Amino acid sequence: MSENPVDALLESGLRMLITSIVDNAGITRAKSVPAARLGTAVRDGIGLSPVFALMCTDDAITSSPLVNGPVGDNRLMPDLGAVAPLGPDHTVFWAPADQLSQDHEPVDICQRAALRRQEARAIAAGLDVRLGFELEFTVFTGDPGDPAVGTIGPAYGVLATLKLEDFAVDLLEALDAAGVPAEQLHPEYAQGQLEVALPPTSPLAAADQSQLARLVVHRVARTHGLLVSFAPITVAGFVGNGAHIHFSATLDGVPFGGDDGPSPHAQHLMAGVLDELDGLTGVLAPSVVSADRRVPGNWAGAFACWGPENREAALRYVPGSVTGRPHSANCEIKIGDPAGNMYLSTASVLAAALTGLERKSVLPAGLDHDPASYPPDEQPRRLPLTLEDALTALEHSDVLRAALGDAIVDPFLAVRRHDAESLGKLPLEDRVRALRWRY
Known part of the structure; x- marks a missing residue:
């Protein structure tokens, strides 16, 4: 098995990675990448609008002075230190995501960072x-x-x-x-x-x-x-x-x-x-x-x-x-x-x-x-x-x-x-x- 975590996941049979955050409504919001894009997703992150901090339980988007509406972009960065298969078949894996800026710096709306x-x-x-x-x-x-x-x-x-x-x-x-x-x-x-x-x-x-x-x-x-x-x-x-x-x-x-x-x-x-x-x-x-x-x-x-x-x-x-x-x-x-x-x-x-x-x-x-x-x-x-x-x-x-x-x-x-x-x-x-x- 390869020591590179991306290669190791691919060798284990990964076909899709689900990466997710939990928003302020308590709902798990996710993005997925196929095996061929795993390395890119882990290196560059996956785009996500900061407005997800204002997504409500009914999927409406509310407002707050601290989030600039639809303007801006964050990067979902899958944490492969916590990656796990969703079943014994080892085809679909999940990893929690940190929310980073496009410069890969921590952002203040990231709930996982608050816990850290x-x-x-x-x-x-x-x-x-x-x-x-x-x-x-x-x-x-x-x-x-x-x-x-x-x-x-x-x-x-x-x-x-x-x-x-x-x-x-x-x-x-x-x-x-x-x-x-x-x-x-x-x-x-x-x-x-x-x-x-x-x-x-x-x-x-x-x-x-x-x-x-x-x-x-x-x-x-x-x-x-x-x-x-x-x-x-x-x-x-x-x-x-x-x-x-x-x-x-x-x-x-x-x-x-x-x-x-x-x-x-x-x-x-x-x-x-x-x-x-x-x-x-x-x-x-x-x-x-x-x-x-x-x-x-x-x-x-x-x-x-x-x-x-x-x-x-x-x-x-x-x-x-x-x-x-x-x-x-x-x-x-x-x-x-x-x-x-x-x-x-x-x-x-x-x-x-x-x-x-x-x-x-x-x-x-x-x-x-x-x-x-x-x-x-x-x-x-x-x-x-x-x-x-x-x-x-x-x-x-x-x-x-x-x-x-x-x-x-x-x-x-x-x-x-x-x-x-x-x-x-x-x-x-x-x-x-x-x-x-x-x-």
């Missing part, structure tokens, strides 16, 4: 961060215009597993071939809903893995005549899909978990996330149905609190099995959903956590019961109840704005506010229908 900056900040602080995603999605049969859920339960049931057995086996094989072996794959609470847990890795690699896994899921589903949606709500009245972030970090060799809960540095990191939860909601759960998913009883983190193994808290501290402690300890952020941009979600969580570490923020007492079960005057506050409230919190978050930059935050707000204006006033069933096949 926060990862470097964590390393400079002496942290070894490990992060992984749990992705929920809904499997459908039938026609996109009139789909039916792929299973009818029971929740978490073996019957649902057996109903989708052939799809599940092929999916696990394809994820292995892509280099993202699933840690778990199982039916979830809602009808037709599955969850795949991805292995923990460095933050940028974890965000890349989340995108790669979604492509693999869609590709394998198609071969089985199935439809898949990662939308936050896919059927009105059903529990929606989450994109849960698990993270841990050692500091100078000290693990995240301690004898009696989070270690001292973990407490600072978690406190930083708690302090920014409202603004983080605007990044991690920014669709016109996200607030409908994030309600008490959905295990979606409706309350601004944390607790050990508390699935109704926005932050769930996970000590892990006794055989793996203290190194198995981690924190799960429950509020996110798959309509978010996973690069921005990861960068924002890191920025909030690092700010907590720098400020030595104090973690309040955790809750060991369902937050909704406390008397009203003792309940923790609810997270933003509307998309506009979440976006306003993001807009005014000095921590998140400094981390992401105005060139990302302001177009992001413009896109999500366009969605709120164009789709947000529709009945829930219409909003669900509008988003179902976007993700």
